[in-house]
Amino acid sequence: MSLAYVYPVLGVFWSMLIFFMWVIWIMLLFRIIGDIFSRHEIGGGTKALWLIFVIVLPFLGVLVYLIANNEGMGNRAMARMESQQRATDDYIRSTAGTGGAAAEIEKAQRLLDSGAINSAEFEALKQKALA
Numbered sequence: 001m002s003l004a005y006v007y008p009v010l011g012v013f014w015s016m017l018i019f020f021m022w023v024i025w026i027m028l029l030f031r032i033i034g035d036i037f038s039r040h041e042i043g044g045g046t047k048a049l050w051l052i053f054v055i056v057l058p059f060l061g062v063l064v065y066l067i068a069n070n071e072g073m074g075n076r077a078m079a080r081m082e083s084q085q086r087a088t089d090d091y092i093r094s095t096a097g098t099g100g101a102a103a104e105i106e107k108a109q110r111l112l113d114s115g116a117i118n119s120a121e122f123e124a125l126k127q128k129a130l131a
Contacts, residue, residue, distance in 0.1 A: 028062060029054070029058065029062060032054060032062055032065050032066070032073075033051065033054065035069070035073050035076065035077075036050050036051055036054070036065075038076060038080075039072075039076070050065060053065075101129040101130055104125070104128075104129035105125075105126050105129050105130075108122050108125040108126060108129070109122070111125075
């Protein structure tokens, strides 16, 4: 008889441990399957072979994939995060205001002071900013 079932508290602890290990295993399996599909440097045949290996021999397949592609998984995840961060930053910059009419007039004044535009163009830009 197992020690975990002699004492009920240990039985509950053991069941919780097994459940959480199963959840971690499922999360790891989905992470690896997602990584297999997101790789661009390998072809479809290699992806299919990795997928078959991970599904048919799940424990061995996952461990071999983690050992063989550990650094690559981290690099790909970091590249995806950086790409998403750049896209978010670009979106925020494009939707954020430019500072309103005062900033537009200030920009036009700097152009006038540098000689890039004449006073008639400055007035036109000022009227456009105030409109």
